[in-house]
Amino acid sequence: MLRYGATLPISSLDGVRSSANEATSLLYSRLVTVDAFGEIALDLAGSHDVSPDGLQHTFRPRGDATWSDDRPVTAEDLTLALRLVSDPGLRARSAFRLVHVRSVESVGDATVVTLTRPMPSFLHALNKVRVVPAHRHTAEEYAEGACDADPVGSGPYRLVERTEGGCTFEARQDYFGTVPGIGTIRMQQIAQDRDRALALAQDEIDFGQIKAQDVDVLTEDVRAHSIRTRVWRALSFRLSHPLLADARVRRALSELVDREEVVLRALGGYGLPQYWPTPPSSWASPQDVPPTGVEQAAETLTEAGWERSAGGWWKDGQQLVLRLAYLESETFRRVTSEVIAEQFGRFGIPVQLTPITWEAYRDMDAHGLRDTEHDGMVVGWSGGVDPYENLASRYRSDGVYNRDGYRNPRLDDVLDRAVQAPERAEARDLYHQVMRMTHEDSIMAPLANPMYLFGARSHLTGFEDFEVDSFYELPQYANLIRSTT
Helix, strand or coil: CEEEEECCCCCCCCCCCCCCCCCHHHHCCECEEECCCCCEEECCEEEEEECCCCCEEEEEECCCCECCCCCECCHHHHHHHHHHHHCCCCHHHCCCCCCCEEEEEEECCEEEEEECCCCCCHHHHHCCCECCCCCCCCHHHHHCCHHHHCCCCCCCEEEEEEECCEEEEEECCCCCCCCCCCCEEEEEECCCHHHHHHHHHCCCCCEEEECHHHHHHCCCCEEEEEEEECEEEEEEECCCCCCCCCHHHHHHHHHHCCHHHHHHHHCCCCEEECCCCCCCCCCCCCCCCCCCCHHHHHHHHHHCCCEEECCEEEECCEECCEEEEEECCCHHHHHHHHHHHHHHHHHCCCEEEEEECHHHHHHHHHHCCCCCCCCEEEEEEECCCCHHHHHHHHHCCCCCCCCCCCCCHHHHHHHHHHHHCCCHHHHHHHHHHHHHHHHHHCCEEEEEEECEEEEEECCEECCCCCEECCHHHHHHHHHHCEECC
């Protein structure tokens, strides 16, 4: 049995309405997925065809996939999953959303998706959509939460026990992929990073995410493994703030951040500074960095009509003061917020820090900052393997993660031309134009590309060479973990 210390709450096993957590990554498969090495791969979809005009995608389920109640996976299941994330009457209640979908239909043994316009990145947009069984509940019932009470999936593990403190999962020997090497996983949430490291040291768990600040408590029987990621962290701004409505002010704040200090202090050096809204390893990321530093930030604020006096920055009788929220249980967000507050304070911009709970953080991440009293918050996302999906979801006018009403028609146009470009060199040039526009507007300040650290007992192996989109996706590959004892 593997005892897993989960970072996120596992109170919900809803594969439809809830954002992914470590538990749902064990239970549910997807139409397509990103494999352990960053490549798009078919998952429940056994085949995928695209019409010559790019408007019609046809999926057929693989023939060897079954649900944990032993029923086969069918085209109706794939159709249901795509309806839940694209039907205007349902998608608002789903954790992931697809736009530009005209219809989703089961046609014989296939699922046919018709789009309103070609989407070359369509497969990438699907890689987080989890599939649930159509024979258990209707689409409306799933949208109302039926999945949480009845978590039947087609993933490598099935749920066998659920308690207030956690869940127990049993390996499925009939899983269509690599059969799990660990027979049972007992998962419990340990929200505080330090507590999770101590639980590893005290032999209470076998595996869990740790932070660089807590490596010192590990014993000889526990090894720290660093894992590459496509994750990026950013300081998000409230665009409805009367002072932050000026893009020059937001850009000055982004220029002011010393990202090298963020990586050193918040990540213990396990990561890279990030200046553009795609991971540094992405082929679409510019190799240069935008102008940054105290002098550059002062120049930008001055151009915007601000003056430094009386120990602060003033304009029209108002002082530039910020209120930043941070997730209290997560080390990176807390330390980064403290570092930024120090950097801004030295520059003459006072910062008030407010710790918030996971529930409050999740709500602000889902709905944006516009209706809150906070001016900014350190957030994080998967950068994915596709630059368009990563950028479009956050910067396009209709982006599903564009929570605060950002609009830039020119960016929309260049972004769409980039994804349609026939050659990568042309696409790269267009993506670089998009990146520079994101810096000009600075609705958020990219901060860092972290490496994740996991503590594991020395007899566990099979996960050392992964590249992941997020720490809660690692259990998606738990079927590859092996024990040498």
